[in-house]
Amino acid sequence: MSEQKAIQDQIPGNHCFGCGPENERGLRIKSYWDGEDKTRCEFLPLPHHNAGPQQYLNGGIIATVIDCHTVCTAIADAYRQAGRDPGTGDKIWYATGKLEVNYRAPAAIDKPVILEATIIERSNRKTLLHCTLYSSGRVCATAEVVAVRVPDNW
Numbered sequence: 651m652s653e654q655k656a657i658q659d660q661i662p663g664n665h666c667f668g669c670g671p672e673n674e675r676g677l678r679i680k681s682y683w684d685g686e687d688k689t690r691c692e693f694l695p696l697p698h699h700n701a702g703p704q705q706y707l708n709g710g711i712i713a714t715v716i717d718c719h720t721v722c723t724a725i726a727d728a729y730r731q732a733g734r735d736p737g738t739g740d741k742i743w744y745a746t747g748k749l750e751v752n753y754r755a756p757a758a759i760d761k762p763v764i765l766e767a768t769i770i771e772r773s774n775r776k777t778l779l780h781c782t783l784y785s786s787g788r789v790c791a792t793a794e795v796v797a798v799r800v801p802d803n804w
């Protein structure tokens with residue numbers, strides 16, 4: 651990937667478990683633009699992120715990384731639509747309104763997962779995104795997410 655800074659590293663004050671650089675015990679995913687309305691994230695699971703069987707990634711962790719990758723994409727997009735660099739000026743904050751995940755195949759615990767998010771639709775208050783999660787080149791999950799703009803005191 652290019653030299654671009656991760657979306658999460660451009661937005662200060664984020665303590666989110668999935669994507670907050672300020673959460674020492676979090677997953678700390680990093681998302682990058684990869685085309686006009688697309689972003690990409692690579693996440694390497696840790697052994698304790700397993701499901702019941704130790705070789706597979708836990709479904710809640712899958713949902714979390716999809717949630718964070720897509721909502722951070724919506725936030726970065728909103729800054730872009732406002733003509734501002736992320737983290738500059740008044741804060742823009744989105745929360746997850748809807749997260750619908752289809753688990754299509756198990757994801758290996760010891761391989762990186764790749765997430766690709768696409769912005770499908772945007773309006774003033776909400777952004778609809780699609781996300782695909784791959785492991786070893788295979789589609790393991792797809793998701794539809796609605797990110798809703800909330801005040802920065804939310």
Ligand SMILES: CCCCCCCC/C=C\CCCCCCCC(=O)SCCNC(=O)CCNC(=O)[C@H](O)C(C)(C)COP(=O)(O)OP(=O)(O)OC[C@H]1O[C@@H](n2cnc3c(N)ncnc32)[C@H](O)[C@@H]1OP(=O)(O)O
Nearest residue numbers: 662663664666718721745746747748775776796798802803
């Ligand atoms: C303090 C300082 C802050 C500084 C910033 C710090 C840095 C942070 C930086 C970065 C962080 C980013 C990291 C986040 C990543 C992870 C995100 C999460 O996990 S968030 C936690 C889980 N989510 C919840 O707990 C939501 C709980 N729900 C709510 O609070 C409300 O229901 C909310 C905000 C989602 C909507 O409530 P309403 O009253 O604001 O707005 P209404 O009028 O209901 O909806 C607005 C629009 O959204 C649509 N909408 C709402 N829910 C929908 C849904 N489930 N499906 C489809 N559309 C929905 C509605 O139809 C409406 O659309 P129409 O404008 O009319 O077109």
